[in-house]
Amino acid sequence: MTITEKILARAAGKKTVKPGELINAKIDIIMCHDVTTPPAISMLIEKGINKVFDSEKIVVTPDHFQPAKDIKSAELHKRLDEWAKRHNIKHYYKIGRAGVCHALLPEQGHIRPGEVIVGGDSHTCTYGAFAAFSTGIGSTDLAAAIATGQLWFKVPASIKFVLNGSLGLGVYSKDVILTVIARTGVDGALYKAMEFAGPALAEMSMEARMTITNMAIEAGAKNGIIGFDDVTKQYLDEHLKDKKQYAVFESDNDATYDKIEQFDCSKIEPMVALPHLPSGGVPIADCAGKKMDQAYIGSCTNGRIEDLRIAAKILKGKTVAIRTLIVPATPSIWKQANDEGLFDIFYEAGCVIAAPTCGACLGGFMGVLAAGEKCISTTNRNFVGRMGSPKSEVYLASPATAAASAITGKLEDPRKYM
Numbered sequence: 001m002t003i004t005e006k007i008l009a010r011a012a013g014k015k016t017v018k019p020g021e022l023i024n025a026k027i028d029i030i031m032c033h034d035v036t037t038p039p040a041i042s043m044l045i046e047k048g049i050n051k052v053f054d055s056e057k058i059v060v061t062p063d064h065f066q067p068a069k070d071i072k073s074a075e076l077h078k079r080l081d082e083w084a085k086r087h088n089i090k091h092y093y094k095i096g097r098a099g100v101c102h103a104l105l106p107e108q109g110h111i112r113p114g115e116v117i118v119g120g121d122s123h124t125c126t127y128g129a130f131a132a133f134s135t136g137i138g139s140t141d142l143a144a145a146i147a148t149g150q151l152w153f154k155v156p157a158s159i160k161f162v163l164n165g166s167l168g169l170g171v172y173s174k175d176v177i178l179t180v181i182a183r184t185g186v187d188g189a190l191y192k193a194m195e196f197a198g199p200a201l202a203e204m205s206m207e208a209r210m211t212i213t214n215m216a217i218e219a220g221a222k223n224g225i226i227g228f229d230d231v232t233k234q235y236l237d238e239h240l241k242d243k244k245q246y247a248v249f250e251s252d253n254d255a256t257y258d259k260i261e262q263f264d265c266s267k268i269e270p271m272v273a274l275p276h277l278p279s280g281g282v283p284i285a286d287c288a289g290k291k292m293d294q295a296y297i298g299s300c301t302n303g304r305i306e307d308l309r310i311a312a313k314i315l316k317g318k319t320v321a322i323r324t325l326i327v328p329a330t331p332s333i334w335k336q337a338n339d340e341g342l343f344d345i346f347y348e349a350g351c352v353i354a355a356p357t358c359g360a361c362l363g364g365f366m367g368v369l370a371a372g373e374k375c376i377s378t379t380n381r382n383f384v385g386r387m388g389s390p391k392s393e394v395y396l397a398s399p400a401t402a403a404a405s406a407i408t409g410k411l412e413d414p415r416k417y418m
Contacts, residue, residue, distance in 0.1 A: 031119030099330030114247030165266030298327025
């Protein structure tokens with residue numbers, strides 16, 4: 001079996017499972033945020049279900065519209081807050097400690113290998129970087145999971161992506177996943193497990209790996225997953241606060257894959273995904289010089305401390321030519337960036353530094369685009385209207401490429417500043 005199949009077999013109480021098989025699986029962790037959880041709460045109330053399956057296995061954080069941008073978002077936060085308090089949710093990160101969910105949960109020690117994790121957000125696949133099965137669900141399934149601690153799944157077939165070689169100067173994990181999606185397409189891994197392996201991956205930090213699994217959904221995948229190694233263990237040793245025991249599963253040598261894709265990462269260039277699909281990735285040389293109106297560095301894809309350090313290294317001593325938003329993904333990252341002097345660099349460069357929020361990524365607030373505007377962004381989606389006006393354009397790239405482009409106001413090769 002593959003690692004994904006083994007984890008689902010454990011959760012279903014079975015010795016083996018096969019792709020296409022329907023199973024009922026026990027859930028280990030449920031992630032709840034301010035957009036999809038309030039509708040789930042309403043469904044539970046409507047059905048007369050006034051309970052949660054386990055108040056210690058649900059992690060709650062407002063993030064999409066926090067701090068509240070208007071009355072409607074304030075109402076969402078109020079409902080989330082009242083529900084979390086009513087059921088004594090142990091892991092409730094109130095505003096002030098709230099952060100972008102997919103950065104917050106690993107940082108605060110809620111993600112463990114071998115577990116099944118679901119969340120009312122498509123990028124819940126991020127947690128697969130920790131050798132866990134993790135996937136996004138809708139509000140209806142979220143309500144069912146909250147009440148019962150179980151969900152049914154169809155076991156996904158797996159595609160293996162072998163990342164060979166080493167990353168060159170100015171090339172990061174964001175460039176790798178944009179390259180993978182450019183080849184695979186937005187539906188090339190539809191309801192499949194994207195399993196990543198290889199020497200290039202072994203050299204990546206956990207933060208870099210989370211960027212890769214975060215975008216598995218952009219190829220249509222059910223989940224993204226990376227095997228356990230010393231890098232995983234070191235991160236967990238530093239971040240797990242309790243329940244430090246966990247189960248490690250590995251894919252068998254004779255596991256069956258739909259296909260195996262090989263990538264020579266030493267040949268990957270800094271990439272930009274052109275509008276309006278994440279699969280529109282091209283090397284920076286193919287699009288350099290295109291004028292931008294905004295640069296955005298943040299999100300659940302690239303708002304971690306490693307990402308901010310990369311951007312700061314390029315922006316140090318420079319001045320941005322366009323409005324540039326820096327959004328640390330969690331309060332801890334915000335504080336660390338400040339303590340390390342990164343904010344001084346961003347301030348001197350003329351950037352806006354914001355509180356942790358998903359706001360601009362989904363076109364909600366704190367960076368919405370007007371008609372005709374173009375944004376170089378470290379986020380994960382560039383669909384029509386994703387960050388604002390349907391007549392705006394979003395270009396996806398790494399923090400290095402976004403920072404370099406902010407300096408000139410045009411799509412720019414980050415290697416010029418290295």
